[in-house]
Structure formats: C-alpha cells, structure tokens
Amino acid sequence: MAKIVKRKDLAAEVVLMELEAPEIAKKRKPGQFIILRVNEQGERIPLTIADSDPDAGTITIIFQVVGKTTMQLRDLHEGDKIADLAGPLGTATHIKNFGTAVAIGGGVGTAVIYPIAKGLKEAGNNLISIIGARTKNLLILTDEMEKISNRLIVATDDGSFGVNGFVTDVLKQIIDEGIKPDIIYAIGPLPMMKAVANATRPLGIKTIVSLNPIMIDGTGMCGGCRVTVNNQTKFACVDGPEFDAHQVDFDNLGQRLKVYNHQEKESCKIFG
Amino acid sequence: MAAEQKEHKAKKEKIARQDMPEQKPDVRKRNFDEVPFGYTPELAQKEAQRCLQCKRPSCVEGCPVNINIPAFIKLIAEGKFTEAARKIKEENALPAVCGRVCPQEAQCEGNCILGAKGKDKPVAIGNLERFAADWEREHKEVTVPQIKDATHKRVAVVGSGPAGLTVAGELRKFGHEVTVFEALHKSGGVLVYGIPEFRLPKSIVQSEVDYLSKMGIKIVNNYIVGNTRTVDELFADGYDAIFVGSGAGAPMFLNIPGENLNGVFSANEYLTRSNLMKAYKFPEYDTPIIKGKRVATIGGGNVAMDSARTALRLGADESYIVYRRSMNELPARIAEVHHAEQEGINFKILTLPTRIIGDENGFVKGIECQKMELGEPDESGRRRPVPVKGSEFILDVDTVVVAIGNTPNPLIPSTTPDIKTTKYGTIIAEEGSGLTTKSKVFAGGDVVTGAATVILAMGAGKKAAKAIDDMLKS
Ligand SMILES: Cc1cc2nc3c(=O)[nH]c(=O)nc-3n(C[C@H](O)[C@H](O)[C@H](O)COP(=O)(O)OP(=O)(O)OC[C@H]3O[C@@H](n4cnc5c(N)ncnc54)[C@H](O)[C@@H]3O)c2cc1C
Ligand SMILES: Cc1cc2nc3c(=O)[nH]c(=O)nc-3n(C[C@H](O)[C@H](O)[C@H](O)COP(=O)(O)OP(=O)(O)OC[C@H]3O[C@@H](n4cnc5c(N)ncnc54)[C@H](O)[C@@H]3O)c2cc1C
Ligand code: SF4
Ligand code: SF4
Ligand code: FES
Numbered sequence: 001m002a003k004i005v006k007r008k009d010l011a012a013e014v015v016l017m018e019l020e021a022p023e024i025a026k027k028r029k030p031g032q033f034i035i036l037r038v039n040e041q042g043e044r045i046p047l048t049i050a051d052s053d054p055d056a057g058t059i060t061i062i063f064q065v066v067g068k069t070t071m072q073l074r075d076l077h078e079g080d081k082i083a084d085l086a087g088p089l090g091t092a093t094h095i096k097n098f099g100t101a102v103a104i105g106g107g108v109g110t111a112v113i114y115p116i117a118k119g120l121k122e123a124g125n126n127l128i129s130i131i132g133a134r135t136k137n138l139l140i141l142t143d144e145m146e147k148i149s150n151r152l153i154v155a156t157d158d159g160s161f162g163v164n165g166f167v168t169d170v171l172k173q174i175i176d177e178g179i180k181p182d183i184i185y186a187i188g189p190l191p192m193m194k195a196v197a198n199a200t201r202p203l204g205i206k207t208i209v210s211l212n213p214i215m216i217d218g219t220g221m222c223g224g225c226r227v228t229v230n231n232q233t234k235f236a237c238v239d240g241p242e243f244d245a246h247q248v249d250f251d252n253l254g255q256r257l258k259v260y261n262h263q264e265k266e267s268c269k270i271f272g
Numbered sequence: 273m274a275a276e277q278k279e280h281k282a283k284k285e286k287i288a289r290q291d292m293p294e295q296k297p298d299v300r301k302r303n304f305d306e307v308p309f310g311y312t313p314e315l316a317q318k319e320a321q322r323c324l325q326c327k328r329p330s331c332v333e334g335c336p337v338n339i340n341i342p343a344f345i346k347l348i349a350e351g352k353f354t355e356a357a358r359k360i361k362e363e364n365a366l367p368a369v370c371g372r373v374c375p376q377e378a379q380c381e382g383n384c385i386l387g388a389k390g391k392d393k394p395v396a397i398g399n400l401e402r403f404a405a406d407w408e409r410e411h412k413e414v415t416v417p418q419i420k421d422a423t424h425k426r427v428a429v430v431g432s433g434p435a436g437l438t439v440a441g442e443l444r445k446f447g448h449e450v451t452v453f454e455a456l457h458k459s460g461g462v463l464v465y466g467i468p469e470f471r472l473p474k475s476i477v478q479s480e481v482d483y484l485s486k487m488g489i490k491i492v493n494n495y496i497v498g499n500t501r502t503v504d505e506l507f508a509d510g511y512d513a514i515f516v517g518s519g520a521g522a523p524m525f526l527n528i529p530g531e532n533l534n535g536v537f538s539a540n541e542y543l544t545r546s547n548l549m550k551a552y553k554f555p556e557y558d559t560p561i562i563k564g565k566r567v568a569t570i571g572g573g574n575v576a577m578d579s580a581r582t583a584l585r586l587g588a589d590e591s592y593i594v595y596r597r598s599m600n601e602l603p604a605r606i607a608e609v610h611h612a613e614q615e616g617i618n619f620k621i622l623t624l625p626t627r628i629i630g631d632e633n634g635f636v637k638g639i640e641c642q643k644m645e646l647g648e649p650d651e652s653g654r655r656r657p658v659p660v661k662g663s664e665f666i667l668d669v670d671t672v673v674v675a676i677g678n679t680p681n682p683l684i685p686s687t688t689p690d691i692k693t694t695k696y697g698t699i700i701a702e703e704g705s706g707l708t709t710k711s712k713v714f715a716g717g718d719v720v721t722g723a724a725t726v727i728l729a730m731g732a733g734k735k736a737a738k739a740i741d742d743m744l745k746s
Binding site: 023024027037041042043044068069083084085086087088089216217219220221222223224226227228233238252255256258259260263264266267270 | 455456457493494495496499500501521522523525527531532533534535537538540541544545549550554555556557558559560562633634681682683
C-alpha cells in the first residue's frame, strides 16, 4: 500500500501526485520509473518518477489520463492508498557533462524529461529545453523547466502559446542559429520522437529517446515490453527505457502499443 | 501360514490403481477450475492398501527429499489422514503443491516396486500426498510448528518461490528472524504466476504463504532486490545472511523473424497475464489478453502444456503444440500430456517454426514451419531432429506462445559483482550448502540449477537453511 500525500491537476487530464515511498525516494535516479496497481483487480502500469524528496520519503508521478487505470488514479484523493507500488525500475539515464544538451518534451513527455533535464543541468551542461503541447492548457511544468534550463523555448501546435509549431521546428531553428548540441534527449508521443530522430540522424547528433511499450512486471520476466533496437530485441524495462533514437524501430513499437486497443476501449466504456 | 500370506498378497495385487475423479475433458477445457477433484477418503484408503510397505522402499530413494512414503501411506490406510500429512511435512513443507506438480513418474512413483514389475501400476503416491495435505488443510488441522528460542539473527530471503518459502520456514523454526523480499505483488513465485489455476489452485499457494506469516515470517512484496535495495545494502541494514531464490524467470525467444508481431507472447507473459493478473476474468479484472481462436504454443515442457491448455480455456477453437522432437521426448509430466491430449490439444511434433507471418496491421496470421526427422543421437542421448528439405508449410494461427525455456534474471549478480555466475547465467553455489562466491550469501532453486522442478528447489532450500543455521550458530 502506498499513500497519496498530494494530488494536483496540472493541466486538462494531467495530474501530479506525491506518493509515500521512502525506499524508492532514497534510491531512484533520473530516467527510472515505478509500476503501480491501483487495486486488487487493477492492471500494473509504469509511470516515470518525475521527482523525489528523500527526506519526506515521497516520489512524484505525473500522468495523463488515457484509459481506465489512469482514470481510476485521477479519481483518488489525498490520503487514499493505492494497492501496490514497486521500483525504482529501469536503467538510470547516463548523465555527465556533455557540453550543450538539448532536452525536448512533448505533451506529458515533459514530465518524463524533467528529471533528466534537471540531472543534466546539475552535471554542468549548458541546457537548452524545448517543450511543446497541442495547445496552451495542455502545457505542463513550464515554470519548473524554466528554472533549470539555461534557455527554454515553448511551442504549441496551434500557436496559443510560445512558438507556433512543433518542437522539431524549434529544434531546427536553434540548430540553424549555429548551436551545436552534443546530445539531445527527446521524450513525447511516438511521432514526435520519430521526427526528432529523423531530423538529427543526418546531422550525426547523438539522440536519446525514452520508450513506453506496454509492461507488466517491469523486471525482465515477461518480455511483453520488447522493442526492436538496431534489429535486436531489447526489453525496455531492464535494457531501457532509454535507447539510441537512431536505432529504434518506432513503427514496430507503434504497432505493439495497439495490441489491446479494443479491450482498452471496452474497459473505459464500462468504467464510464 | 505361508499359503495365507500368499493369498493376502494376491488379494492386494487385485486392487487396481485408483484414478482421481476429474472434470470431463469437454467441460473442463472451457473453465479454469482444477481438473481433478481429488480422492474421497474411501478411494484414498483403497489406493493406500495397494502399497506393499516394502522393508527397503525404493520409492523413498526416488523422492528428492526422501519422504517416508510407506509410513504416510500406512497412516492413510488406517484413516489417520492428518497424521499422514504431518508425517510428510517432516520432510516436505508443501505437500499439497508437490502432490499436484511433481513429475512422480520420474521420481517416487517411477521407483515404486509395484510399477517395476511391469504388470501393475505404481502406487499413486502423488495423489495420496495431495489427499493427505488437502485433508489437513480443509479440516483446519494445520498447526504452527514449534519455533526455537529467538537467536536475534536476521536473514533476508530473496524471492518467494518454493526455494525461498522453504528456506524461510526452516530458518524460522530454528529461531531466526526472517524477511522474504518478493518483486511481485503476490507471493509464491512460479506457483502463482506460472502454473495455472486449473492445475494448482491459487488458494492453496496463498494458504501456504499465510502459514509462513503465522510463523512470524515477514513477507515484503513489491520489493526488487537489486533495484529497491542491493544485496550489499541489505547487509548494511543489518542482515546476517542472505538467501537468493530468485528463480529462472527470464524468457527465451526463438530469434526467428516476426517474433515482435502483435499476438506473439513468451509463455511467461501469457501465463502471467492469465494467472497472476487474472486476465481470463477481463473485464472484471483490468489486464487484457489476446483470446486467440487458433493458437500455437512452441515447446514441449510443462510450461508449453500449461500455455496450450490455457489457450483452450480462453476460448481457442484450435490449440497446437509445436515441438521439434517426437512424443517420446516431450519433457512435460506424463499427466499433463495425457490431460492435454484428452482436451484435444493438437500435437504438431517433429515440427520446427522458422518464421512468424503478420498481417497488414502487424498481427500474427500464421507460422511457417518445417518438418523434422530424427537423426543420430546428440550429447543428451536423444536423437537429434534434422530438417526435411522442402517440407515447409504454413500453420494458420492468430496467436503464438513461445515456451522454449527460461534463464535466471541477471539483476542480482549484475548489482552484486562478487556473486559469480556460470556462462548460462546461473549463480555458482556450493553443492549441499548453496554458499555462493560471496560470503554469507547462499542461493538455491532454479537460479542455481536453471529451470528445474518445485521439489528440487525446495530440497535446495532445505539444505541451504541448514547451512545458514550452522553458519549463524558458529
Ligand atoms: C517506462 C514508462 C514510463 C511511463 N511514464 C509515464 C508518465 O510519466 N506519465 C504518463 O502519463 N504516462 C507514462 N507512461 C505511459 C503509461 O504507462 C500509460 O499511459 C498507462 O499505462 C495507461 O494505462 P490506462 O489503463 O490508463 O490506459 P489504457 O486504456 O490501458 O491504455 C492507453 C494507452 O496506454 C498504453 N498502455 C496500456 N497499458 C499499458 C501498460 N501496462 N504499460 C505501458 N503502457 C500501457 C497503451 O498502449 C494505450 O495506448 C509510461 C510508460 C512507460 C513504459
Ligand atoms: C508454467 C510452469 C509450469 C511448471 N510446472 C511444473 C510442474 O508441473 N512440476 C514441477 O516440479 N515444476 C514445474 N515448473 C518448474 C517450477 O515451478 C520451478 O522449478 C520452481 O518454481 C523453482 O522455484 P524457485 O523458488 O527456484 O523460483 P521461482 O518459483 O521462480 O520463484 C522466484 C521468485 O523470486 C522472485 N524474484 C526474482 N528476482 C527477484 C528480486 N530481484 N527481488 C525479489 N524477488 C525476486 C520472483 O518474482 C519469484 O516470485 C513449472 C514452471 C513453469 C514456469
Ligand atoms: S515430494 Fe514429490 S517426489 Fe517426493 S514423494 Fe511427494 S510427489 Fe513424490
Ligand atoms: S515402493 Fe511402492 S509398494 Fe513399496 S513402499 Fe514404496 S510405494 Fe509402497
Ligand atoms: S515488462 Fe515484463 S519484461 Fe519488461
């Protein structure tokens, strides 16, 4: 059982929670995630550890409401408990001073990139952050990202805030300005990550993405999270979730994410 | 007198081996309830009377933990069922499990003198063991054993499979403080996530776990040693010894084209979804599974049988076992193969999958296979299957389950470099004690042997408990 000590709506259907998890809070590193189960009938779902407070013994998760489990989670209150919480899982981000680092977050991917960006900044990188969303009221963590970045550029698809366009457009712009990133981290919807990979491949800029396949155990036991990287099969929960963007087979991942579309819709419909 | 004895013996041989009543194949293949109902007391006593009470019982030698088989069978014959269960428990803490899942034909029953003569069948030792254990549990006769005075020594056990549960129970009896750390949200290891409900009801595993809790063992779920805390950090927390029983839980794949298509599962994933997450009760339970209409399971062991039979219960019209050797080489328990055949599993033997074919949306639509024939014997003495040229054909299926084996998860050795492993990834441990290359760290079960059996994991746990106790006392 893990207690919800704080709950806050960040944007439309994007919720932040602080959960009591003293051991995980002590141990976790940027890039790692947890797996939780809301109740006895619940599914196990992975969520990134967006932040932690080892002294308070809490971790922060930020999730977008997309299906039944995240709806159930959304409806919980401060003081409620969730049935199971395990972690920290996955390989931590390899963080060092690369020089100039660009952190790109799309949608709720900003929650996943935030701890990594923070780590990169603390390691001494010149950190340029780009965050984007479809529209203004879906933007999250703009203040937090502003605080840790040397430079932050915000973009919206509809131009309701910041640059009018995609994060890839912004990336191209800053490269045209003459900035030479030593490394790029891009986390967001699959099409966004694929677009970034395609943009940086010809330029030879090392690019890392964090993949979000369907998981169960998160410990390397089921192989359900397998992804194709450099024509090899990898288990994202233990070998990742971060991989070299230029080697990821995004189409295979996109296809695997649709396996249960039908059942997921059914679950949501019954849940109402 | 001599004549009387002879007559007595002859009468004994007349009793045929008593089958357990079970659900009819066409009914059970559509539900997840346990297949056999178990013996009635009458059937159990009748079967028990078949035992010759051998002076030098060969059956006992066949049992990896040397249960006093004639003694417990005699108690059943006398109607002392609870006493029989306690007799078994002197050597085996999980008789309700072992009676159901041990490969008896290769162990106790394979060595029974009655079967050796060829004319008769061996005593149904497994069925009787199960009966005694079920009786004791169902009649609430299970009592918590005597626990020795507190030694104030603390032992951490990693993994709650048969090895970990056994170590924990034994060490607790010796008076040590024991904490079991389990990665998953439920305890029992393969017994809960792998072996299906229709073969081993989860309530039985749960009652064994509850029993350990009653003995004062602390079980911490959702705790991944290596991630949540490493072995060295556990020592820093004040544990005096650590037992690693983390099993062989990492699935192997075939490495053939198409394995990452939608509808291809490792047996671990398929069974975990169905058993641990109760996907067969979707949408009451949230975890989905593909309920394929035509399912192919690749492999021939218990894991493959469990997967193929699960597929039927999830509603498959056709469930195939695709195995590259012949029926004689199937490594599964005889009882499982028999049950699978009764339920109409379609065995495609001497068949090797070479490619999985997908449709335009990335879902499985078939497997390309090649026929095999048996050639010269290989190192294992089994005749090596060799492909028959030009024999390729396509099996029309929508779901594929890969059940070709599991290896140990590398997490613990990779976070504890002084625990050395073999090239197969199994932890190197001393025969007998289970001591690893790291001081005060012991290991046993599948993580040491590679995927094996419940009873061997328990046997290893028992020996390690003794060695740990000796170490803690000195
Ligand atoms: C390592 C990792 C980190 C993640 N971090 C975050 C995060 O910080 N914030 C966030 O909002 N989301 C994150 N996700 C995605 C999140 O896990 C899914 O959105 C969530 O599982 C959806 O569950 P649901 O029942 O609400 O929706 P469903 O209706 O079940 O599914 C909606 C979508 O989520 C995907 N999904 C479903 N079940 C799972 C599962 N068990 N594991 C993974 N994906 C699944 C499906 O492909 C589907 O497209 C992360 C995923 C991974 C693998
Ligand atoms: C489907 C299937 C059917 C089988 N059928 C039979 C049968 O009929 N008869 C038979 O005798 N045998 C059978 N077996 C084999 C038998 O189940 C195993 O040999 C036995 O369970 C091994 O026991 P164990 O304690 O070594 O490991 P496991 O049962 O694998 O338990 C290991 C436990 O450790 C946990 N763990 C792993 N890593 C960590 C970590 N880092 N931190 C915390 N916890 C961790 C795992 O989650 C798991 O719960 C079957 C196996 C499978 C998969
Ligand atoms: S533990 Fe297994 S091998 Fe031993 S007697 Fe029981 S069923 Fe037979
Ligand atoms: S070998 Fe068979 S007949 Fe003899 S004691 Fe064992 S079970 Fe009984
Ligand atoms: S989630 Fe099961 S192996 Fe990765």
